[in-house]
Amino acid sequence: MSLKVTIQDDVKQAMRAGDKGRLKTLRMATAAIKQREVDERIELDDAQVLAILEKMIKQRRESSEQYRAGQRPELAEVEEAEIAILQTYLPEPLGEAELDALIDKAIANAGVTGMAAMGAVMGTLKDQVQGRADMREVSARVRARLNA
Known part of the structure; x- marks a missing residue:
């Protein structure tokens, strides 16, 4: 089942359960998904929903x-509650060791050293860590490794 369908089903469950906070957050998410689909005239896949x-x-x-x-x-606190609800739809976060291994592999595959490799490394990592790590943190770690 796709992520979009899962969210839509959870909207229905939240309605039945009378969970207004969860319902409001999930409705915002479905509205954002539908808005992008209408704007771009496409059907979003799981990566785009993520x-x-x-x-x-x-x-x-x-x-x-x-x-x-x-x-x-x-x-x-309201914003943080919404974050907690939305995070339930993200994949399992990467551990520090896993993230470091992915960064090392991407740097090795870039074939360029120094800060010139930053764009190539981040481009490679974006697809691999999407939804599983904060890109700000990934960028800082890559920058630190490339400067070392």
Whole structure:
């Protein structure tokens, strides 16, 4: 079953259960998915749905940080609850050792050394770690390895 169908089924379950917070979050996700499908006139696959979910999580993290900085913890908690719901649809996160191994392999396959390899390495890693690691962290680790 595709990720999109899973989310749609979970919307129905949340409706039946009367779980308003979960229902609201899942409806936002389905709306974002449908909006992209309509805009681009395509049927999204799981990788594209994952990209949408990651973007939504990133937006909520940034909002949460801003709310905390603005002394609005109640709003930050709402954002964090939405993050928790959306993260249930992401694949199992990569461990540090797995991530390091993927980075090392991508650097070795790039064939270029130094910061010139950054784009090639990140391009290779993006597909492999999508939904399983924070790309900011991956980028920082790659940069540190290439500068070493």
